[in-house]
Amino acid sequence: MRSGLERSSRRAGTEGRWRRRALGVAAAALVMPLAAGLTSVGTAGAQSLGTPGGNSTVQSGPAGTISQVDWLTDRRVAVWVNSPSMGIPIQVQLLLARDWNAKPDAKFPVVYMLDGMRARDDENGWTIETDAEAFYADKNVNVVMPIGGQSSFYADWLDQNNGQNYKWETFLTKELPPILESQWRTTQTRGAVGLSMGGTSAMMLAARNPGFFKFAGSLSGILTTTTLGMPQAISYAMSDAGGYDADAMWGNPTNDAWAAHDPYLLADKLKGVSLYISSGSGTTGPYDQPSGIPGISTNYAGMGLEILSRLTSQTFTTKLRKLNIPATVNYRPSGTHSWPYWEFELHQLWPQLATALGVEADKPGCGVGGAIAPVANGNKWIGDCLTGEYPVAGGVAQDYRFGRIFFSGGTGAHAVAGRVGGAYQGANGPAGVLGFPTTGELGTPDGRGRFNHFQKGSVYWTGQTGAHAVSGPIKDEWVKQGWETGPLGYPNADQTKLQGKDGLAQGFEIGTMYWSQPTGAQAVRGLIMKKYGELGWENGWLGLPVTSEVPVKDRGAFNRFQNGNIYWSPASGAWSVKNGPIFDAWASVGYENGRLGYPIGDQIDVPGGTQQNFQHGVISIKDGKTNIG
Helix, strand or coil, rough: CCCCCEEEECCCHHHHHHHHHHHHHHHHHHHEEEEEEHCCCCCCCCCCCCCCCCCEEEEECCCCCCEEEEEECCEEEEEEEEEECCEEEEEEEEECCCCCCCCCCCCCCEEEEEECCCCCCCHHHHHHCHHHHHHHHCCCCCCEEEECCCCCCCCCCCEEECCCEEEEEEHHHHHHHHHHHHHCCEEEEEEEEEEECCCCCCCHHHHCCCCCCCCCEEECCCCCCCCCHHHHHHHHHHCCCCCCCCHHCCCCCCCCCCCCCCCCCCCHHHHHCCEEECCCCCCCCCCCECCCCCCCEEEEEHHHHHHHHHHHHHHHHHHHHHHHCCCCCCCCCCCCCCHHHHHHHHHHHHHHHHHHHCCCCCCCCCCCCCCCHHHHHHHHHCCCCECCCEEEEEEEEEEEEEEEEEEEEEEEEEEEEHHHHHHHHHHHHHHCCCCCCCCCCCCCCCCCCCCCEECCEEEECCCCCCCEEEHHHHHHHHCCCHHCCCCCCECCCCCCCCCCCEEEEEEECEEEEEEEEECCEEEEEEEHHHHHHHHHHHHCCCCCCCCCCEECCEEEEEEECCCEEEECCCCCCCEEEEECHHHHHHHHHHHHHHCCEECCCEEEEEECEEEEECCEEEEECCCCEEECC
């Protein structure tokens, strides 16, 4: 990698004129490869991490506040921020700094990692396609990865389009920072790194918001957007990548908004920003599959787009040179428009980014000893240590690249990691409802899941349900019913407080467990649960369940509730029976085992009273008299 702007013996003036002429020709010639190339930046094939599946907390609040938090690991968290400008909650995922746990009072600089043209709505491409999560694990910065923004260029659009009200610049520079600073221990020292579309945006946002970023890195970005042919190329690419209309973004190509967002035309605004610019040549590189034609890989679209990125980057850096604005420029001799090269560049740029943000580039030394050492040495998957041991409530902990190890005198040392570690972090770790771990991570007997046991509960995970803590009387009843192999299956939600009642509820794969002091812990599931929901759940007239599901004849079942019952059988369906004279009359003739059989409808009002229909008869109450017919 070469630093500075001393890249060529050619005179800048001649070089700049040639590049501008070549750029116009190239942009026109490469419109189709550009569109396909931007399409190739897609991040397909990864499991969703941004939907419920970790430790999820939903919070209500006004615009500009956090609406939901979902802990994915102990230092990776999805946060939904209510955006006043966009009118919806916007998800960002955070990779928290190395010392986040060890130094709970510390604050950290922040790096924005911007995605490509086909940014997905569930996860940022940097964590899908690269080692960014593991790479940043030992870096003392908070990393912000916006989720979504396909074809947006992270800009404020002039008009709504394709179901989106894009105001990304406002969100990233005005709405998000106060949340990061007040709730996520983040300072105002910031950097931005982006690939492809995100590289364009990193330079554009840094230039349009003087002083906001101390570092801006463009990896294969398009760094002049108004040169002959470029608006048309970008427009075609945006249409192909999601059906977006570039006119809704910045108007037609003559609109001043195009010039107002062009990194080339804004270059003079980048004085004082530490800049890093890279691109390949488009020819076959170490991460490409050769096509059989010398220098040409099978990634034809990526070749065309990388050539265009190189040309626009050269034009841009020539402008920087004329303005005496220093930059680190890395023009690789080969390589196409693809993720392995951007991962490589992330590693290359880190020392410069660290210097700009005022943090050490290298991980400090740390040692492994005491009771924690055998656990670390016996679980190599947890990686290298990132911190020394530090105190936690009643014991100590130590952070590793892929998890943490906790120790207390009463429990010994145990590793907690991954999605289980995220649920544990979301439950406030040793100081929370679970206490210290009493086991390492273990596999479930059915082979579907993983779990850790803790002093006061457990965390269970499967790929379908996510990781969720189970504790207290709800766990006790779940255990009695057979753990994950019982009728409820695995937990698929966290325990929540009941609204308007003093109690708890927790969702499982096949039902919900309710608990209150008067009723105890009881499970409701299947079609009985569906009927319970139709009648208003715990806030309906039935109240809370007082039994779990009880099997009865003909493969039927029932639950008793505070104010009534729900009975179900395959032949009759699920129906409620209120406590009172109709239920008492039905009981007098043997419930479902008697001559009336199961209910086939709910209680209804009739002239002069009430009535309920059963399989083989009717019970009515009229003028205070009970009739069984």
